[in-house]
Amino acid sequence: MATDPADVLIVGAGASGAVVAKRLAEAGFSVVCLEQGEWHAKEDYPGTRLDWELQARKAWATSPNIRELPQDYPVVADDSPVEPLMFNAVGGSTIIFAGAWPRALPSDFRVRSLDGIADDWPLTYHELLPYFYRTDRDFGVSGLPGDPAYPPDSEDAPLPPLPIGAAGMKVARAHTRLGWHWWPEFNSILSAPYDGRRPCVQRSTCQSGCNEGAKASTDQTHWPKAMALGTRLVTGARVRRIETNEAGLATGATWIDREGGEHFEPARVVVLAGNAIGTPRLLLLSASSRFPDGLANSSGLVGKRLMMHPFANVAGLFEDPLLSWQGQFGDLIESLEFYETDEKRGFVRGARWGLAPTGGPINTALPSRAGEQIWGPDHHLHVKTHLGHGANWGLFAEDLPDEANHITLSKTVTDSSGVPAPEVHYSMADNARRMLDFHIERATESLQEAGAYKIEVDRLMRYSGWHLLGTTRMGDDPATSVLDRWNRAHDVPNLYVVDGSCFVTSTGVNPTSTIVAIALRATDHMIESRFNQQVPA
Amino acid sequence: MTTDTTSDDPLAALDGTARATLAAIADHLIPAAHGMPSAADIVTDGRLRFVLGARPDLAEGLVAALRPGLGVDVASRLATLQRDEPANLGALQLAIVAGYYTDKRVRELIGYPGQEAIEVKSWLLPEYIEEGLIDKVLERGAVWRDPATGDRAVVEGLPQTYAERFAGMPDDSQGGHDGPDGA
Numbered sequence: 001m002a003t004d005p006a007d008v009l010i011v012g013a014g015a016s017g018a019v020v021a022k023r024l025a026e027a028g029f030s031v032v033c034l035e036q037g038e039w040h041a042k043e044d045y046p047g048t049r050l051d052w053e054l055q056a057r058k059a060w061a062t063s064p065n066i067r068e069l070p071q072d073y074p075v076v077a078d079d080s081p082v083e084p085l086m087f088n089a090v091g092g093s094t095i096i097f098a099g100a101w102p103r104a105l106p107s108d109f110r111v112r113s114l115d116g117i118a119d120d121w122p123l124t125y126h127e128l129l130p131y132f133y134r135t136d137r138d139f140g141v142s143g144l145p146g147d148p149a150y151p152p153d154s155e156d157a158p159l160p161p162l163p164i165g166a167a168g169m170k171v172a173r174a175h176t177r178l179g180w181h182w183w184p185e186f187n188s189i190l191s192a193p194y195d196g197r198r199p200c201v202q203r204s205t206c207q208s209g210c211n212e213g214a215k216a217s218t219d220q221t222h223w224p225k226a227m228a229l230g231t232r233l234v235t236g237a238r239v240r241r242i243e244t245n246e247a248g249l250a251t252g253a254t255w256i257d258r259e260g261g262e263h264f265e266p267a268r269v270v271v272l273a274g275n276a277i278g279t280p281r282l283l284l285l286s287a288s289s290r291f292p293d294g295l296a297n298s299s300g301l302v303g304k305r306l307m308m309h310p311f312a313n314v315a316g317l318f319e320d321p322l323l324s325w326q327g328q329f330g331d332l333i334e335s336l337e338f339y340e341t342d343e344k345r346g347f348v349r350g351a352r353w354g355l356a357p358t359g360g361p362i363n364t365a366l367p368s369r370a371g372e373q374i375w376g377p378d379h380h381l382h383v384k385t386h387l388g389h390g391a392n393w394g395l396f397a398e399d400l401p402d403e404a405n406h407i408t409l410s411k412t413v414t415d416s417s418g419v420p421a422p423e424v425h426y427s428m429a430d431n432a433r434r435m436l437d438f439h440i441e442r443a444t445e446s447l448q449e450a451g452a453y454k455i456e457v458d459r460l461m462r463y464s465g466w467h468l469l470g471t472t473r474m475g476d477d478p479a480t481s482v483l484d485r486w487n488r489a490h491d492v493p494n495l496y497v498v499d500g501s502c503f504v505t506s507t508g509v510n511p512t513s514t515i516v517a518i519a520l521r522a523t524d525h526m527i528e529s530r531f532n533q534q535v536p537a
Numbered sequence: 538m539t540t541d542t543t544s545d546d547p548l549a550a551l552d553g554t555a556r557a558t559l560a561a562i563a564d565h566l567i568p569a570a571h572g573m574p575s576a577a578d579i580v581t582d583g584r585l586r587f588v589l590g591a592r593p594d595l596a597e598g599l600v601a602a603l604r605p606g607l608g609v610d611v612a613s614r615l616a617t618l619q620r621d622e623p624a625n626l627g628a629l630q631l632a633i634v635a636g637y638y639t640d641k642r643v644r645e646l647i648g649y650p651g652q653e654a655i656e657v658k659s660w661l662l663p664e665y666i667e668e669g670l671i672d673k674v675l676e677r678g679a680v681w682r683d684p685a686t687g688d689r690a691v692v693e694g695l696p697q698t699y700a701e702r703f704a705g706m707p708d709d710s711q712g713g714h715d716g717p718d719g720a
Contacts, residue, residue, distance in 0.1 A: 114687050151679075152695065162659075172670050183674065192657070380572075383647060
């Protein structure tokens with residue numbers, strides 16, 4: 001299609017790709033982005049319609065294996081207790097993510113030094129802090145400043161906090177009595193008009209797309225600005241391999257259009273912004289005689305160290321009506337009381353808790369996350385006692401890196417373009433199991449203190465792989481890492497990876513805030529070092 | 538039982554026997570009780586047409602779950618589906634539940650108005666601040682672990698109350714040991 005190489009080609013129009021595109025466009029770079037998905041209008045989302053809960057279980061499901069749309073690629077997950085979740089569109093998974101926006105904590109970047117396990121990152125919390133502030137502004141973050149679970153900030157969230165609801169108030173009072181940390185959640189969801197976008201209306205359908213445009217998805221927050229500055233975004237463009245020349249530099253990408261036609265997009269620099277499954281899949285697909293084990297894979301770590309945050313759900317039922325089908329789905333409040341390591345607990349690291357709304361009547365009536373199903377006359381009592389009467393603690397356990405958790409290419413399953421699908425090989429570590437068990441007990445105490453008369457637990461939720469991390473880790477040593485500290489591939493000097501694949505450890509928090517801050521940092525460095533950047537002749 | 542179906546009608550795949558079986562299952566799963574109507578009375582042609590119109594992918598599983606070969610006993614049919622065909626059982630349960638809970642009368646009876654648009658009044662002081670709950674969190678001090686020491690951070694001069702936090706912060710807010718992260 002194109003003949004003149006762009007300064008930078010980005011693969012993937014989700015959270016990190018959008019951040020890179022906008023920043024580069026602002027700096028005057030010519031930018032092209034290839035995205036296998038499409039644009040969606042806010043009116044497409046089912047949240048305002050009677051069939052919302054029906055569509056949320058199919059066309060707007062968070063799993064590509066359930067949606068089965070042509071723009072999705074299947075993810076073979078038979079060898080994993082957790083299903084990876086994602087969305088392929090302009091905006092990527094920000095279209096269907098919850099919008100919770102916690103940052104990684106200082107200790108997350110020093111796991112080896114502090115806990116003698118896993119690895120330290122080649123960057124620190126405070127190095128990243130200025131980028132957190134900038135991305136908070138770009139995405140539009142609502143939150144209450146001053147959370148003592150983090151070092152003091154010099155810049156507050158741009159918008160005041162969202163409501164925490166009746167459930168949040170009950171649990172906040174309980175944690176006050178227990179002497180446990182809680183804080184109103186930071187969400188990339190607007191509490192007031194901002195940057196031409198409307199505020200949240202508490203509809204709680206965030207994970208099926210936000211009809212208001214209040215939740216930050218990069219089709220709203222970044223792409224219009226990047227495109228106004230000249231960025232070319234090609235949709236329906238499925239990249240099947242990154243091409244390289246004799247010098248070992250990336251020269252662009254071969255991609256397939258909706259009709260199956262093949263194209264080559266040349267570029268001086270290539271940036272991968274898929275996710276920690278899509279990006280290593282593409283690197284493995286880009287094997288060549290020069291890179292026989294996959295591109296940028298001299299360390300052998302491409303696709304390895306997959307982390308997905310094992311997730312448990314602890315639900316409390318209350319006598320009082322809590323209207324808990326409403327509210328940002330995002331989180332209402334969070335607790336980091338047990339986030340940091342205490343070896344007396346029998347495991348290292350910890351988990352973040354997020355208190356979330358509980359869904360509508362169809363979700364309530366069908367078999368629960370914990371496997372409970374009530375039919376017959378008592379079905380009505382079940383719905384009346386559950387619908388609007390629940391509070392859910394979602395527990396995200398830090399997942400430590402393990403090379404046995406990895407991605408391979410399927411020999412039998414392909415996407416709709418005939419490109420091999422990724423296969424996920426993943427098991428939950430004993431440390432994470434002990435961690436979740438401990439946190440389930442504490443979260444149960446939390447909800448009981450809040451007045452819950454019944455607790456229902458899902459100890460490891462299958463459809464919970466929202467956070468895909470670690471499969472092209474950063475590091476200073478090319479023998480033990482794929483990327484350098486600026487997200488550049490050690491093996492291919494004009495190839496960058498800016499999505500969650502770069503994570504060294506998983507942290508125990510929702511990662512999007514940290515992913516985009518790292519992507520912005522990498523982009524600033526790309527701009528600053530532009531005159532030293534090696535590019536193909 | 539089925540009337541005025543056409544080839545475009547999502548109900549066309551279900552004959553009279555299948556509809557009768559569906560009604561029996563609906564009544565078994567969600568019978569009239571506790572002041573609520575039976576799903577057999579609610580999930581009529583209109584509701585089922587709505588469900589299958591929204592989710593045509595459910596039709597195949599529904600037809601399979603309602604096939605005569607599974608016998609006339611409802612409990613036995615459901616047990617067989619649970620054991621051998623969970624996907625078809627899932628389609629059957631979802632069709633009945635969705636037909637039931639998208640019905641206006643049922644929603645009124647359970648007090649569910651749908652997902653409503655509620656204005657966020659972000660200019661009001663939140664109840665948890667007025668109630669002093671944030672002050673209690675601030676009083677307990679820093680929670681994060683300082684990489685420089687490995688211990689819970691000690692940050693001098695942190696505000697102890699919400700009012701104090703918004704009266705002004707130290708200039709660069711880089712208190713305690715948190716500067717270099719121990720790097």
